[in-house]
Amino acid sequence: EVVLTQSPATLSLSPGERATLSCRASQSVGSSLAWYQQKPGQAPRLLIYGASNRATGIPARFSGSGSGTDFTLTISSLEPADFAVYYCQLSANWPTFGPGTTVDIK
Amino acid sequence: EVQLVESGGALAQPGGSLRLSCAASGFTFNKYAMSWVRQAPGKGLEWVSAISSSGGSTYYADSVKGRFSISRDNSENTLSLQMDSLRAEDTAVYFCAKDAYGGISYYFDSWGPGTLVAVSS
Numbered sequence: 001e002v003v004l005t006q007s008p009a010t011l012s013l014s015p016g017e018r019a020t021l022s023c024r025a026s027q028s029v030g031s032s033l034a035w036y037q038q039k040p041g042q043a044p045r046l047l048i049y050g051a052s053n054r055a056t057g058i059p060a061r062f063s064g065s066g067s068g069t070d071f072t073l074t075i076s077s078l079e080p081a082d083f084a085v086y087y088c089q090l091s092a093n094w095p096t097f098g099p100g101t102t103v104d105i106k
Numbered sequence: 107e108v109q110l111v112e113s114g115g116a117l118a119q120p121g122g123s124l125r126l127s128c129a130a131s132g133f134t135f136n137k138y139a140m141s142w143v144r145q146a147p148g149k150g151l152e153w154v155s156a157i158s159s160s161g162g163s164t165y166y167a168d169s170v171k172g173r174f175s176i177s178r179d180n181s182e183n184t185l186s187l188q189m190d191s192l193r194a195e196d197t198a199v200y201f202c203a204k205d206a207y208g209g210i211s212y213y214f215d216s217w218g219p220g221t222l223v224a225v226s227s
Contacts, residue, residue, distance in 0.1 A: 034213050034214075036151075036214075038151075042219075043201055043217035043218060043219055043220060044143075044151065044201075044214070044217055045217075046206070046213065046214060046215045049206060049211075049213040049215075050213075055206075055215060056215070087150065087151055089151075089212075090212075091211060091212040091213050092212065093165070093212075094153065094165070094167060095141075095153040095156075095212040096153070097150055097151040097152065097153070098150070099150050100150050
């Protein structure tokens with residue numbers, strides 16, 4: 001079973017700053033990785049699939065990179081709406097989510 | 107616009123049963139695989155079960171295998187989750203999620219708002 005770990009657990013930043021979130025897999029998963037954003041009381045929203053492809057309607061400030069075991073979600077310049085919890089997810093059998101990174105306002 | 111709306115969440119006793127439903131609209135339901143994903147209070151996301159577009163193939167997380175059953179009615183655009191032998195650890199918000207592709211990719215591009223299942227005596 002592939003285990004996903006995310007770091008840091010919490011990232012405290014100011015609007016306009018760059019956010020770099022990490023997701024590491026316990027074994028190689030190729031590019032079978034997605035990123036989701038979740039705000040309190042809401043369902044998750046797909047941001048990135050296939051490690052680096054933006055989902056429909058996702059702003060260009062969100063980008064994903066990596067392959068194998070190490071992946072990164074970058075938000076180039078934080079907007080107020082971007083403060084949320086971010087999950088990475090293995091999209092292969094069986095789908096697994098990481099524990100999440102909270103991006104909060106510094 | 108894709109819409110997914112879950113229903114059926116309630117308070118249930120340990121060992122009891124519940125049936126969740128998800129009404130889908132805004133897309134060709136019979137062309138997409140669907141999944142259930144849950145989130146315990148204050149916790150992360152856990153995939154529960156998936157079903158192929160035709161309903162011919164089903165998949166379960168080990169934590170629910172043998173207790174939960176996923177199904178779909180493509181004539182009614184409805185996804186269901188029959189939950190039996192409920193345990194306290196099944197307490198969670200249950201989300202219905204649409205697969206991004208026709209096959210099972212496990213990329214979930216649309217989600218419902220969720221329905222709360224609480225298991226307690």
